[in-house]
Amino acid sequence: MTEDYPPISANSAPGFPDPLRMSLGHADDRLLVDHWMPPQWGIAPRIRIGRHWVNTLWALPISAAALLCLIALAQSLRELPSVGAFIQRHPGIAQSAPAVGSGFPWWLEVQHFLNMFFMLFIMRAGLQILADHPRLYWGRDCTPGTDWFRFQVPVPKGRIWTAKDDSVTLPTWLGIPGLRHTLGLSRWWHFSVNLLWVINGVVFYALLFSTDQWQRLVPLTWDVFPAALSTAIQYASLNFPVDEGWTRYNGLQQLSYFITVFIAAPVSIATGLMQSPAISNKLSWFGRLFNRQAMRSVHFISFAWFVGFILAHGAMVFVTGLRQNTNHMFAGVDNASWVGFPPFLLAMAILILAWLIASPLTIRYARQVQHVGAFMVGRMMGLAERWDPRSQLTEKDISPYFWPNGTMPNSEAFDDLVANKFASYRLRIDGLVERPQEFSLAALKAMPKQEQITTHFCIQGWSGVAKWGGVPMRDILSLVKPMPKARYAVFYSLADGADGGRYYDVHKIENMSHDLTILAYEMNGAPVSVLHGAPLRLRCENELGFKMVKWIAAIEFVHDFADLGAGEGGYNEDHEFYGYRMPI
Numbered sequence: 001m002t003e004d005y006p007p008i009s010a011n012s013a014p015g016f017p018d019p020l021r022m023s024l025g026h027a028d029d030r031l032l033v034d035h036w037m038p039p040q041w042g043i044a045p046r047i048r049i050g051r052h053w054v055n056t057l058w059a060l061p062i063s064a065a066a067l068l069c070l071i072a073l074a075q076s077l078r079e080l081p082s083v084g085a086f087i088q089r090h091p092g093i094a095q096s097a098p099a100v101g102s103g104f105p106w107w108l109e110v111q112h113f114l115n116m117f118f119m120l121f122i123m124r125a126g127l128q129i130l131a132d133h134p135r136l137y138w139g140r141d142c143t144p145g146t147d148w149f150r151f152q153v154p155v156p157k158g159r160i161w162t163a164k165d166d167s168v169t170l171p172t173w174l175g176i177p178g179l180r181h182t183l184g185l186s187r188w189w190h191f192s193v194n195l196l197w198v199i200n201g202v203v204f205y206a207l208l209f210s211t212d213q214w215q216r217l218v219p220l221t222w223d224v225f226p227a228a229l230s231t232a233i234q235y236a237s238l239n240f241p242v243d244e245g246w247t248r249y250n251g252l253q254q255l256s257y258f259i260t261v262f263i264a265a266p267v268s269i270a271t272g273l274m275q276s277p278a279i280s281n282k283l284s285w286f287g288r289l290f291n292r293q294a295m296r297s298v299h300f301i302s303f304a305w306f307v308g309f310i311l312a313h314g315a316m317v318f319v320t321g322l323r324q325n326t327n328h329m330f331a332g333v334d335n336a337s338w339v340g341f342p343p344f345l346l347a348m349a350i351l352i353l354a355w356l357i358a359s360p361l362t363i364r365y366a367r368q369v370q371h372v373g374a375f376m377v378g379r380m381m382g383l384a385e386r387w388d389p390r391s392q393l394t395e396k397d398i399s400p401y402f403w404p405n406g407t408m409p410n411s412e413a414f415d416d417l418v419a420n421k422f423a424s425y426r427l428r429i430d431g432l433v434e435r436p437q438e439f440s441l442a443a444l445k446a447m448p449k450q451e452q453i454t455t456h457f458c459i460q461g462w463s464g465v466a467k468w469g470g471v472p473m474r475d476i477l478s479l480v481k482p483m484p485k486a487r488y489a490v491f492y493s494l495a496d497g498a499d500g501g502r503y504y505d506v507h508k509i510e511n512m513s514h515d516l517t518i519l520a521y522e523m524n525g526a527p528v529s530v531l532h533g534a535p536l537r538l539r540c541e542n543e544l545g546f547k548m549v550k551w552i553a554a555i556e557f558v559h560d561f562a563d564l565g566a567g568e569g570g571y572n573e574d575h576e577f578y579g580y581r582m583p584i
């Protein structure tokens with residue numbers, strides 16, 4: 001069969017180690033701030049209403065004015081006899097709501113604290129991830145102008161503007177670890193702490209329902225709605241409702257806690273997971289219907305709910321009786337002492353300390369954060385790689401715009417290839433294979449072509465649908481015949497990465513025989529452009545975009561990749577602390 005292709009003798013294959021291996025660069029274990037991507041500040045968040053972009057900062061004066069009006073309104077409402085009678089009838093706590101007999105048990109206090117502690121990391125790291133593509137959309141394409149939310153200027157026209165160019169800086173006190181395009185590290189924080197938070201949540205649900213505590217949170221009567229309205233009027237009039245927090249919550253509390261615990265939290269988890277290529281593909285029609293961008297938008301709205309909840313809840317702790325509230329939640333007593341106050345202060349001190357050190361330590365110990373994160377969640381996430389992606393879309397789903405990303409080739413050798421239309425291009429396949437070979441582009445095009453319409457999931461958050469045409473990797477495998485000890489396929493690019501040194505990425509060999517793993521030379525029916533990876537780029541649909549090497553120079557099959565580059569399994573793994581297996 002090989003006779004159909006240009007003869008390549010195993011002897012003439014240059015063999016590794018060779019210039020390609022040597023071209024992989026050194027990478028630092030710390031995030032060197034001076035050496036990192038130069039800062040680029042975003043703008044105040046804007047929301048699109050129709051064709052107009054509204055600056056969300058307006059919300060501050062508007063809500064302050066609205067609050068004052070609301071207070072005045074609520075106070076005059078309470079003067080009305082009918083409203084007075086309504087409040088009499090619905091004092092704020094649903095009359096039929098059962099009273100909880102167990103007060104605030106110690107496990108509830110511990111879990112409440114852990115939840116606060118975990119949320120601090122999750123939310124800050126989540127914001128950092130958002131800042132890597134500071135726009136939100138509802139449609140599955142990320143076509144410029146179709147965003148409904150952004151904290152970045154409109155996409156500049158008339159020049160190449162990559163997704164990396166679009167990322168914005170966050171201050172180190174806000175994001176973890178702050179700076180720009182540091183989502184590799186924030187993802188480790190986000191996912192590892194999510195795991196702890198989910199465990200805490202599962203234990204919380206279990207204890208809640210095995211005791212009488214669930215009755216605090218779950219409304220058991222329709223009465224909760226008039227009770228909530230009544231409480232809202234009472235709070236707004238600054239004449240607070242009766243507080244029976246030791247045994248049961250008022251309507252407004254119950255509804256907001258219920259939404260937070262039983263709606264916002266599960267929605268966050270589901271919409272987070274559905275942004276993953278492997279999970280979205282696995283869910284097939286469901287993943288296509290609830291596309292990544294819609295899920296990312298809902299994930300953000302749920303985040304906004306948490307921010308609002310935490311601000312309101314935190315303020316209420318202070319204004320509705322700090323001593324009593326801290327006694328309940330930090331000492332589990334309902335008396336006139338101050339025993340809950342010192343543990344409350346201690347909890348706040350721990351939170352503030354954690355807040356202060358999270359970013360500096362992440363910057364200083366970036367490699368360790370990457371490794372601990374991979375230890376905590378990497379293996380579990382990697383399991384999703386086993387799913388063979390088969391989910392495809394249709395021609396009409398193809399995105400009108402597909403963000404370009406990465407560092408373009410910049411060498412005379414590449415320019416020469418472009419000039420001769422890749423006639424002199426050779427794909428070298430070498431390493432632990434029985435038949436090392438070189439393929440010209442013509443030879444690859446002469447092989448059976450596979451076409452697929454798939455969604456590209458960039459780690460930064462954007463996605464796009466394109467039709468790709470190329471040679472299935474499984475056909476290449478059957479030609480070159482990897483040896484049994486070959487466990488990984490290394491893809492070397494013709495281009496360098498952003499930080500110098502050659503771009504490369506390593507895949508498990510299992511990924512290579514998935515149905516939709518191809519070496520693509522066509523995009524949307526035309527030869528793939530230089531911008532998108534000409535002459536050849538990898539499509540491996542259950543991974544995030546950075547693992548799909550563009551401008552492929554060679555593929556080497558290896559037993560281990562520890563001796564390549566910084567040994568993390570790829571260029572962005574080495575330099576930007578990404579994970580080596582990233583199906584999620």
Ligand SMILES: Nc1nc2c(c(=O)[nH]1)N[C@H]1C(S)=C(S)[C@@H](COP(=O)(O)O)O[C@H]1N2
Binds near residue numbers: 459498532
């Ligand atoms: N050689 C090389 N390949 C690369 C990159 C790069 O910087 N260099 N960027 C990766 C990233 S992060 C993404 S999202 C995709 C982008 O592909 P596109 O430009 O076709 O959208 O290419 C990947 N392949």
Ligand SMILES: [Mo]
Binds near residue numbers: 545
């Ligand atoms: Mo990417």
